[in-house]
Amino acid sequence: MxxxxxxxxxxxxxxxxxxxxxxxxxxxxxxxxxxxxxxxxxxxxxxxxxxxxxxxxxxxxxxxxxxxxxxxxxxxxxxxxxxxxxxxxxxxxxxxxxxxxxxxxxxxxxxxxxxxxxxxxxxxxxxxGIPVLTPLAEGLFPNRFERIRGVLNGTCNYMLSKMEEGMTYGEALRDAQERGYAEADPTFDVAGIDTGHKISVLSYLAWGELVDFSSISITGIDKLTVEDVARARSEGKRYKLLGEAFKEGEDLVVRVAPQLVDTDELLYSVGGVYNAVEVEGSYTGKTIFYGEGAGxxxxxxxxxxxxxxxxxx
Amino acid sequence: MxxxxxxxxxxxxxxxxxxxxxxxxxxxxxxxxxxxxxxxxxxxxxxxxxxxxxxxxxxxxxxxxxxxxxxxxxxxxxxxxxxxxxxxxxxxxxxxxxxxxxxxxxxxxxxxxxxxxxxxxxxxxxxxGIPVLTPLAEGLFPNRFERIRGVLNGTCNYMLSKMEEGMTYGEALRDAQERGYAEADPTFDVAGIDTGHKISVLSYLAWGELVDFSSISITGIDKLTVEDVARARSEGKRYKLLGEAFKEGEDLVVRVAPQLVDTDELLYSVGGVYNAVEVEGSYTGKTIFYGEGAGxxxxxxxxxxxxxxxxxx
Incomplete structure (x- = not known):
């Protein structure tokens, strides 16, 4: 070659x-x-x-x-x-x-x-570094897919952990920038656009359909406050920025938003720069792929x- | 075809x-x-x-x-x-x-x-149902593999959960048999032999070497008591029957034993009949594949x- x-x-x-x-x-x-x-x-x-x-x-x-x-x-x-x-x-x-x-x-x-x-x-x-697109397309294809959810952006996930430790959004962003986890213009990450790109690609492989990117509802973490994060913690939950895709009748819905995740879900434990993708299929139930999402x-x-x-x- | x-x-x-x-x-x-x-x-x-x-x-x-x-x-x-x-x-x-x-x-x-x-x-x-052998062999191969650990037997994992709830080993086994999770002769599962077969196959794909099966040190869950399990819980830990493989110098070590797992490890949260395989590679760090291990x-x-x-x- x-x-x-x-x-x-x-x-x-x-x-x-x-x-x-x-x-x-x-x-x-x-x-x-x-x-x-x-x-x-x-x-x-x-x-x-x-x-x-x-x-x-x-x-x-x-x-x-x-x-x-x-x-x-x-x-x-x-x-x-x-x-x-x-x-x-x-x-x-x-x-x-x-x-x-x-x-x-x-x-x-x-x-x-x-x-x-x-x-x-x-x-x-x-x-x-997680093998996820190939196993989805070449391993799980016998399934009718029901839902995909993913923690797909390490920068946001890192910032949310810091906000759980008490930093404000601005402090967490500066910390991430100082460590090289966030770029000088962090918009793509914090506004959820990067997560939107990734969940689009995942849903294309699951349903063979690439949605018009402008049709995706995208909310980033930039509207979350340290108080929101603290309130979630006091209820034993945690915010994760999730990319999500599922079928609603004939329509493929793809969206991005911070969501409350319970302690008993594996996505709850995905910390720092790690990523995880959860695929729900008609035959295999929930399958999760977890690993280093960047670096x-x-x-x-x-x-x-x-x-x-x-x-x- | x-x-x-x-x-x-x-x-x-x-x-x-x-x-x-x-x-x-x-x-x-x-x-x-x-x-x-x-x-x-x-x-x-x-x-x-x-x-x-x-x-x-x-x-x-x-x-x-x-x-x-x-x-x-x-x-x-x-x-x-x-x-x-x-x-x-x-x-x-x-x-x-x-x-x-x-x-x-x-x-x-x-x-x-x-x-x-x-x-x-x-x-x-x-x-x-977890795509794990193919992603290991065809996705993660650029790595030098360092270690593989897995919760590979749903029967044992189910029984350990029941022992955490207070059942003795014998009660947990009968419960698993009544639900069809354990066979009439449960030796292959509870003595760790099934886990041994599976970690052998995983290590063959990671290191290209199939160890002599008789050389694998295998301890099942059949020697664990409800007191052992309770003691682990009181320390915030949990027993999991793990298949494990790693290189020790030039030697490939493959073994099976119940091991204490901490709350901060994802393998801690692998409950019931779910399986998980954790692969440590020189480039990708820890990658975990999780899903329904049977059914x-x-x-x-x-x-x-x-x-x-x-x-x-």
Whole structure:
């Protein structure tokens, strides 16, 4: 496999690091070597674990006829959309962790991949290092799905824990920013948009339907006060920002809101930057997938598993 | 696909039921029809949801040249071993839920499947309806695995809950037997052997090594008293029968024993007939798979997903 990687932030660096560290073992397992032909970012980067053919012009990767598989880790829906369209449209495989892109343009991209008979995998887009999209689509499919609920955003989950300890919303946000868990502009996380993207992708895999993103009712944690959180605690409950999807008659309802969760639910115990996805199916009842929802290594591991899935599949 | 099903107990009936109920939807998804050519059990069975070509002689399925895939749901290592050897040896695919067979004869059968280039899937052997073997092998493989722990036996887990409520071991066992959770001879469950089979299979998938079953240290719940359980509760802890596997230097250690679990661990909250498997990896940290570990529908759903995996893979 001849790989191009676009976007060398935390996850991109993690992918190169895992490929460098585990490459020979995985080559033996899969019977194929992965050659990283070219890597791209807007600013030049070098890494202690390997030497790479660097470019700051992503078009060089798109126009490199040798590359058969592209890993898109840019995020957003600008250059990432151009990259995805061009990679899939030209008959090459795409691996992405971009839930934003999937939630807004998934339909077009899934059709493009099918039409061109190429592989398009995105396990890392939801739940970071937790294998959840593939088991949902390839393991639980005999079910009629009844409901999916998930703690899908580590930043919000961390802030809610801090508010339970008595911090105000503003203090919790500053704390999360100081630790690097929240971005300078935290809107996508705290307003629930990131959770909305992720529950969209999950519900697409469960019901085969990608809802119009603007139809999703989204409430973030930015309207919760430390008093709300304290009142929940005094009742033995806890607020969790949940992405939720279920069928109401023929309609697929997808929504995001902080919800009170009881101590006897496993989602109650999902702390800090952990994520969990609870899937209710007609045959399997409740199945829960839990693990590290973010972080360099965990998310990069999911991207690497998708890269090898391109080989295996 | 031309299917033969051997063993029409709870899970076998569930598999036929799901194939009958979901067949046309899944045929559209996978582009292939599954025809149940023949079914077998030692005593004649009929089902309200469909008519089947029944035989009480499993050799009729083995000798039916039309059948390309056999589902073995007999259990044990007698006829099931003969069936598995003959199916794989004659170039047909095998789907099984038989952890006992895998733990004792897995090595021979995996080699046979590889040599004959046929598919051998067994997701239902561990964790019932929880997709855990496939995500471990096909999702988490970039990791170096550090440890696996699991609550893998619903019967023991149910009995331990009853002992927490004050029942003696004998009362909890009778209660479980009356509800159909424990068999007349409960040894395999309560002595930890079933858990041993399951942790063996998990560790094979994580480390590629099937330990000699006789080398596994196994302690069941049958030596626990209601006083032990009460003492644990008074310390805010709880006994769980855990299957555990980890590397100690070059050695793979696999063992089964009741262990004290703290309230802050998710395994603490795994109640009744639920199962959970916790996988610790070098990149993904702790990942937990939780769900219904037994029961007709949940386990049958995992078998059905394996049947379609034969088609898809």
């Amino acid at each position: 001849k790989l191009g990687v676009i976007g060398l932030g935390t996850v991109g660096e993690g992918v190169l690091k895992i490929l460098a560290a585990e490459g020979s073992r995985l080559e033996a397992m899969f019977g194929e070597k992965i050659e990283v032909v070219r890597v791209c970012d807007i600013e030049e980067k070098s890494f202690s674990f390997g030497e790479y053919n660097f470019t700051d012009n992503y078009r060089k990767i798109l126009e490199d006829g040798e590359i058969d598989t592209v890993v898109e880790l840019i995020g957003g829906v600008g250059v990432a959309l151009e990259v995805a369209r061009e990679v899939l449209g030209s008959g090459r495989n795409l691996v992405s962790a971009n839930k934003h892109l999937l939630a807004l343009h998934g339909k077009e991209l899934f059709e493009l991949a099918e039409k061109n008979r190429v592989k398009f995998y995105f396990e890392a887009a939801v739940g970071g 360099m290594d965990a998310t990069a591991s999911a991207v690497v598993s998708d890269i090898y899935k391109v080989i295996a599949g | 031309k299917l033969g099903v051997i063993g029409l107990g709870t899970v076998g009936e569930g598999v036929l039921k799901i194939l009958a109920a979901e067949g046309s939807r899944l045929e559209a998804m996978f582009g292939e029809k599954i025809e149940v050519v023949r079914v077998c059990d030692i005593e004649e069975k009929s089902f309200s949801f469909g008519e089947y070509n029944f035989t009480d002689n499993y050799r009729k399925i083995l000798e039916d040249g039309e059948i390309d895939t056999v589902v073995e749901l007999i259990g044990g290592v007698g006829v099931a071993l003969e069936v598995a050897r003959e199916v794989l040896g004659s170039g047909r695919n095998l789907v099984s839920a038989n952890k006992h067979l895998l733990a004792l004869h897995g090595k021979e059968l995996f080699e046979l499947a590889e040599k004959n280039r046929v598919k051998f899937y067994f997701e239902a052997a561990v964790g019932g 007709m529908d949940a386990t049958a759903s995992a078998v059905v997903s394996d049947i379609y995996k034969v088609i898809a893979g």
